[in-house]
Amino acid sequence: MKTTLNQSELLSELARANPHLTRRDLEKIVAVILEEIAAALEERARVELRGFGVFAVKWRRARAARNPRTGEQLLTRGSFVPFFKSGKVLREALNP
Numbered sequence: 662m663k664t665t666l667n668q669s670e671l672l673s674e675l676a677r678a679n680p681h682l683t684r685r686d687l688e689k690i691v692a693v694i695l696e697e698i699a700a701a702l703e704e705r706a707r708v709e710l711r712g713f714g715v716f717a718v719k720w721r722r723a724r725a726a727r728n729p730r731t732g733e734q735l736l737t738r739g740s741f742v743p744f745f746k747s748g749k750v751l752r753e754a755l756n757p
Contacts, residue, residue, distance in 0.1 A: 702743055712750035719744045 666674075668691065675687045682690075698716055701708045708716040723739040747755075 705741070710748070712748050714745055714747040714751055717744045717746070718742070 672684060672687050672691060675691070676682070676684050679687070698708050702716060702718050705718050710716075718741050721740055721742050724737055726735050726737050727733070728735060
């Protein structure tokens with residue numbers, strides 16, 4: 662069982678499933694989709710792909726952390742982080 666799927670493998674799978682599209686067109690399609698999701702997240706917008714899931718941005722507050730090498734205690738700054746929540750259809754496909 663394959664544990665990862667990188668972008669070139671995804672493009673190969675899409676090309677196999679859509680022989681009427683060129684690889685260059687598929688590359689552009691995937692790039693545009695990823696760019697649009699990233700742009701929406703930069704604007705703190707929520708991106709919902711029905712059946713698949715929701716991409717969103719959450720605020721991670723400042724907290725105390727520890728440097729694992731030295732044991733020194735540090736205070737991290739708060740930051741925005743990307744967040745993904747799977748949709749019901751995807752969860753049901755993973756857990757039949």
